Amino acid sequence: MATAAPQKITTFLMFEGRAEEAITYYLSLFDDAEVIDITRYGPDGPGKEGTVRLATFSLAGQRLMCIDSYVTHDFGFTPAMSLYVQCENEAELDRLYGALAEQGSELMPLGSYGFSARFGWVNDRFGVSWQLNLPA
Incomplete structure (x- = not known):
């Protein structure tokens, strides 16, 4: 049995400390949703310990990725995407x-x-x- 090819293009969301909260919220909205993988920053950083270094999750069969950026940015999400x-x-x-x-x-x-x-x-x-x- 052949395995499905990985999704070539994945939506990537950058949060500043609220990634896990967002993932948990999004998972609660869709029946077909799961965390695929999540790694967190440890005590040696560079991000705040316990925040999301990288997570992959699925909503209704669509994979998304996200992080908690440890760098403060002058931009956020926009409705253009x-x-x-x-x-x-x-x-x-x-x-x-x-x-x-x-x-x-x-x-x-x-x-x-x-x-x-x-x-x-x-x-x-x-x-x-x-x-x-x-x-x-």
């Missing part, structure tokens, strides 16, 4: 939109915009942008 989720039904769309918008910000409220049956766009509490779509 977002995670696009094709929802299976209206209940899933409503649940994800509500959860991701909590402590976040709405960019496009749930509605019909002509290109889908229902669509919404939010930045979550970590600043990561999500487009949620219910296909026509």
Whole structure:
């Protein structure tokens, strides 16, 4: 039996101390979700001990990677790059939109915009942008 080829392109998210919190939150939102691998900084750094040096996790079969950067940056996440989720039904769309918008910000409220049956766009509490779509 042949094994599946590794995913060639992987979304990479850089946090500044909240990577594990974000992973845990995202895993709670999707049924098919798991941590694949996680390594943390030790007492010798260079990051704060226990923060995420590198993690790989999967949401609905899509692998993502993330780190806790120990360097403070003058930039963060931007809606110009977002995670696009094709929802299976209206209940899933409503649940994800509500959860991701909590402590976040709405960019496009749930509605019909002509290109889908229902669509919404939010930045979550970590600043990561999500487009949620219910296909026509």
